[in-house]
Amino acid sequence: MEKIDKMDLKILSELQEDARKSLREIAEKLGVTEATIYNRINKLKKLGVIERFIPVINYSKLGYDLIAVIGITAKGGKVVEVEKLLAEMPNVTAVYDVTGEFDVIAVSKFRDRDSLNEFVKNIGKLEFVEKTYTMLVLNVVKETHMIDLSELIE
Amino acid sequence: MEKIDKMDLKILSELQEDARKSLREIAEKLGVTEATIYNRINKLKKLGVIERFIPVINYSKLGYDLIAVIGITAKGGKVVEVEKLLAEMPNVTAVYDVTGEFDVIAVSKFRDRDSLNEFVKNIGKLEFVEKTYTMLVLNVVKETHMIDLSELIE
């Protein structure tokens, strides 16, 4: 399909600042018309570069105060099965297949200690799970979900 | 103004589906007027429940194909300094202060092996860093940045 140029990256960068920013505002800033921005954003969605638009919610303010990073080792060759099970769980926000001591790293958020404990115990009991290593998050220092694109623009 | 009720959670849930969804659409779905949705969203922003709106970008399609989860141990009492340095780095998307073998877990994304190698080496050289453990991400199984709020709504 089509190629991503600097105008596209600039639009992405504007949306990173505020995804509800109006097309008109972006257009003015980048010196093109609204229709151009409109078409470019549609192109980026079609290409799958923009997957969706989401609110960044402070889940802590909704009571989700407990975060755990969990390392999991699967029983021989069963990594994919374990990952699938983890990915289905609504409290799990990230599942990474990784190299090293663990096969999988999962990030999960809970409203109370009981839910977290139950979750960890259940994972440990899963048929294909060899061992788990739970790291309780004491403080979220950074969580942007984004990469600064400025190095690609100039 | 203060407390978060079920209407607020329903609005958040609608925005999780699509943060650029129009106030009119949300209003119709929830059986109230646009102005109500408008005021509620502003309340949620003011309360810090909604921090911002962002596009979910497929960074892999922009060339950021290398992801690493890095465990870091800081030298005696210097955890905060290490975290601060990590948080300042543009390629680092998450920094968690954790319990266990490591003091800090960082997630970072790169465009090439050299950048990643350089990054890991630089971290290892930092004054306050005792040791690092790099887990290369082979596959992103899940990365939603969101928690399903339905358990709080009904």
Added chain:
DNA sequence: ACTGAAATTGGTTAGTT
């Protein structure tokens, strides 16, 4: 707090260069 309507601003489409 919510509504309803007015005023303002934004999104979308078609046609043109």
Added chain:
DNA sequence: AACTAACCAATTTCAGT
């Protein structure tokens, strides 16, 4: 691929309840 221009839709404000 981007612009103009028109049209329609959505956002924001505010008086009234």
